[in-house]
Amino acid sequence: MTTINKILNVDDYYFDVFMSISEALTGFSVNELQSTGLAETYYTYILGNLEAATFAEFLTVSKNVIENSYTPDQLRNAITAEIIADSGMNDMAGKIITLWYLGTWEGNYINDLSYQEGLVWNVMHAHPPGAKQPGYKSWNVQPVNSNS
Structure with missing residues (x-):
């Protein structure tokens, strides 16, 4: 029970574990993940929408x-x-990857920012339609060629 109570604080060691495993699972650095402005939001959202013991087990592993x-x-x-080889752990890892890339948890957006800051937009060299435009005169810049 001590671990479960301890995990509720975003300033503790388990938040750092969450960020480190997120880095390993997504391929984006902790700094890049933090720059979304959603790290603490995602951590506390998972805690509020999942059995704390399940999340604690995942973070311990x-x-x-x-x-x-x-x-x-x-x-x-x-x-x-x-x-990955453990079905429960694999499911949790998949949810965390989806959370960072798409901004969703079990098909629902966490908030407006989670849509805008989804890592998928960086990977596609795109912007989230209707939310974050590429900027003035962006039409004048040649698009990124995925073959280059």
Whole structure:
């Protein structure tokens, strides 16, 4: 019960674990994830919409994976073996990836900002339609070529 109570504070170690595993799962750095302005929102949203013990278990497994991996290859292998291979952990990892990339949790947007700051827009070199325009005279700049 102590872990579950401790996890409710975004300033604690488990928030850092959440950010580190998010970095490993999304391929975006912690700084890039923080720059969305949604890290704390996502962390507390998950806590409010999931059994705290389930999230605590995921973060404990993630913590062990991160602490016992010394190279990027070891981290990838540990994530595959300890998170992806376990159906419950895999489901949680998928939800976190979807949360960061699309701004949704189980098909629902967290808030307006989660749509605008979804990582998918960066990957596509695009902007969220109707929410964040590319800027004045953007038509004058040649689009990014995905083949380059």
